[in-house]
Amino acid sequence: MNRRISFDIKTLIPSLSAALALILHLSIPNSRKYLQKPLPYFTTALIITIFVTLALAVVSLFNDRLRKKYSYKSWFIGASILFLNLLNLATIKIMLLQSIYFPSPDRILKVFVDDWQFMLKCLGYSIRLLSTGYVIGAVAGITTGILVGWSKKWSYWINPLIKIIGPIPPTAWVPIALVSFPTTFASSVFLISLAVWFPTTVLTSSGISNVQNSYFEVSSTLGANTVQKIFKVALPAAMPSIFIGIFNGTSASFITLMTAEMLGVKFGIGWYINWQREMLSYANVYAGLIIIAITFSLIITLMFRIRDWVLSWQKGVIKW
Amino acid sequence: MVETKTGKITVSNVRKTFTQPDGQQVVALDQVNAHIEPGEFICLIGPSGCGKSTFLRLLAGLISPDEGELLLDGSPIVGAGYERGLVFQDPTLFPWLTVYENVAFGLKVRNTYKEKKDEVPEFINLVGLKGFEKAYPHQLSGGMAQRAALARALVNHPKVLLLDEPFGALDAFTRMNMQDELIKILQQRGTTAIMVTHDVDEAIYLSDRIFVMTPRPAKIESIIRVEIGRPRDRDLPDFLKLRARILQILNFAGKREDIQYYL
Ligand SMILES: Nc1ncnc2c1ncn2[C@@H]1O[C@H](COP(=O)(O)OP(=O)(O)OP(=O)(O)O)[C@@H](O)[C@H]1O
Ligand SMILES: [Mg+2]
Numbered sequence: 001m002n003r004r005i006s007f008d009i010k011t012l013i014p015s016l017s018a019a020l021a022l023i024l025h026l027s028i029p030n031s032r033k034y035l036q037k038p039l040p041y042f043t044t045a046l047i048i049t050i051f052v053t054l055a056l057a058v059v060s061l062f063n064d065r066l067r068k069k070y071s072y073k074s075w076f077i078g079a080s081i082l083f084l085n086l087l088n089l090a091t092i093k094i095m096l097l098q099s100i101y102f103p104s105p106d107r108i109l110k111v112f113v114d115d116w117q118f119m120l121k122c123l124g125y126s127i128r129l130l131s132t133g134y135v136i137g138a139v140a141g142i143t144t145g146i147l148v149g150w151s152k153k154w155s156y157w158i159n160p161l162i163k164i165i166g167p168i169p170p171t172a173w174v175p176i177a178l179v180s181f182p183t184t185f186a187s188s189v190f191l192i193s194l195a196v197w198f199p200t201t202v203l204t205s206s207g208i209s210n211v212q213n214s215y216f217e218v219s220s221t222l223g224a225n226t227v228q229k230i231f232k233v234a235l236p237a238a239m240p241s242i243f244i245g246i247f248n249g250t251s252a253s254f255i256t257l258m259t260a261e262m263l264g265v266k267f268g269i270g271w272y273i274n275w276q277r278e279m280l281s282y283a284n285v286y287a288g289l290i291i292i293a294i295t296f297s298l299i300i301t302l303m304f305r306i307r308d309w310v311l312s313w314q315k316g317v318i319k320w
Numbered sequence: 321m322v323e324t325k326t327g328k329i330t331v332s333n334v335r336k337t338f339t340q341p342d343g344q345q346v347v348a349l350d351q352v353n354a355h356i357e358p359g360e361f362i363c364l365i366g367p368s369g370c371g372k373s374t375f376l377r378l379l380a381g382l383i384s385p386d387e388g389e390l391l392l393d394g395s396p397i398v399g400a401g402y403e404r405g406l407v408f409q410d411p412t413l414f415p416w417l418t419v420y421e422n423v424a425f426g427l428k429v430r431n432t433y434k435e436k437k438d439e440v441p442e443f444i445n446l447v448g449l450k451g452f453e454k455a456y457p458h459q460l461s462g463g464m465a466q467r468a469a470l471a472r473a474l475v476n477h478p479k480v481l482l483l484d485e486p487f488g489a490l491d492a493f494t495r496m497n498m499q500d501e502l503i504k505i506l507q508q509r510g511t512t513a514i515m516v517t518h519d520v521d522e523a524i525y526l527s528d529r530i531f532v533m534t535p536r537p538a539k540i541e542s543i544i545r546v547e548i549g550r551p552r553d554r555d556l557p558d559f560l561k562l563r564a565r566i567l568q569i570l571n572f573a574g575k576r577e578d579i580q581y582y583l
Contacts, residue, residue, distance in 0.1 A: 232425075
């Protein structure tokens with residue numbers, strides 16, 4: 001590999017955007033109506049951003065892959081920084097927005113600096129609740145899905161139940177769940193697993209009943225018994241469909257988690273947002289929302305990775 | 321030639337009908353009788369739709385006859401089992417398994433993989449797929465998939481091997497190669513084989529006997545014994561004479577039913 005240096009002007013866009021934000025932030029005085037004392041966080045964050053983006057631009061000189069990726073993303077990164085820049089101007093420089101509901105970037109950053117330990121603890125509670133409910137729901141969903149998709153008898157008894165109970169939004173169960181379980185944690189686990197269970201069951205069973213019969217025929221001429229046909233043929237063949245069910249369940253579980261936390265489960269990140277909202281600390285509310293956004297999108301990305309890995313045999317067969 | 325005495329098939333008065341979606345009854349096989357000796361190689365030949373695949377599926381135990389019975393070594397064939405391996409007309413490899421895992425499937429489900437795993441690469445080599453062990457079925461050509469399906473059936477050491485046009489997608493050269501490998505391994509093991517083919521030359525080259533089937537009535541029209549010593553030469557006068565005769569039978573059978581689309 002030859003180490004030729006190559007420069008793409010686009011790799012400078014993020015740094016320029018950050019520099020612009022810094023210049024405006026430092027040169028324009030805060031609005032006279034803005035009474036709180038100035039904070040250093042936005043300045044610090046911008047300086048760090050300038051250094052990081054410049055470092056990326058420098059490494060891009062030597063690394064072809066990074067340069068391609070970074071220059072492709074540069075417009076987006078630059079625009080995001082510009083958005084923060086404008087937000088900063090609108091909040092503390094000219095006070096276009098009501099400062100109590102629309103805090104400046106500085107104040108949101110301050111929340112992360114001051115309150116990160118407590119927020120992390122809240123996030124931990126949320127993740128514990130989500131993963132408990134999620135795992136129970138997914139396992140139960142795949143199990144009932146297999147039973148319904150495989151056996152006529154189970155399908156006869158369970159299918160009508162799925163048809164009637166399934167479409168009820170899980171959050172509609174809140175009143176019943178709250179009184180049926182000893183703790184709010186248990187009732188929230190129930191609600192989340194219900195949210196995951198329904199789409200997983202439906203798509204697992206339809207996936208299994210749509211498996212080409214010839215796969216079962218081949219496997220039986222090769223000596224597979226019924227259990228092996230379920231686990232070595234039906235399940236892998238239905239995997240693409242099962243994943244669609246699990247993905248649908250994931251978004252339903254996020255909604256249910258937030259609802260459950262806003263209704264009574266203590267110390268989750270949804271609870272944190274609700275609590276801060278009641279105290280009118282909107283900077284904390286935004287900080288909570290940012291944490292949720294990052295966490296949920298990480299979870300979704302992780303699930304896509306898992307799916308791509310499990311379904312790697314499909315590459316080039318089906319794209320969705 | 322016959323070393324083991326297992327793999328004897330008796331088919332008597334078998335009838336199989338299907339109900340089409342419009343409610344119409346189709347007689348796929350009627351009055352079928354056959355006696356196949358252990359280790360024999362039989363080819364089924366006949367026009368499309370005359371019930372060849374149906375006959376194999378009956379022998380595999382995937383479907384059961386409306387009338388009559390099918391016996392393997394004297395006991396009725398009920399349900400599918402590994403002792404009657406079937407290579408499908410369509411390769412039907414499991415798309416979620418690699419070539420290696422597909423071939424190993426039979427050993428794994430029968431819990432014999434540990435002792436016999438050396439045979440997996442052996443059969444992959446035999447069908448000429450060395451280097452493709454890790455490939456997924458969608459990465460194979462049609463002919464490669466057919467060969468993988470053949471390896472998957474062979475690794476199970478069935479008493480009876482049922483083959484539904486296993487070489488349909490192969491080029492002439494690979495095809496002859498596969499025919500030689502197949503006949504060699506089946507003779508070594510004394511496996512009974514029943515193979516559907518549309519290629520008269522292939523039937524003569526491989527078979528001890530050829531069953532010529534006709535549609536309407538869907539039955540075995542005639543049985544031709546191939547009395548040519550092995551290894552066979554496709555250009556010998558005996559070979560060519562037999563070929564002319566079979567074509568004539570097929571032609572005659574076809575004309576009688578006004579069918580022009582045989583072969
Ligand atoms: N599952 C089924 N349902 C309804 N009809 C069927 C079914 N299987 C086969 N048949 C009918 O039985 C007849 C024989 O079919 P079969 O598949 O055995 O033919 P074949 O000789 O293998 O033909 P080809 O050479 O084209 O493969 C056909 O008329 C077909 O329509
Ligand atoms: Mg057929």
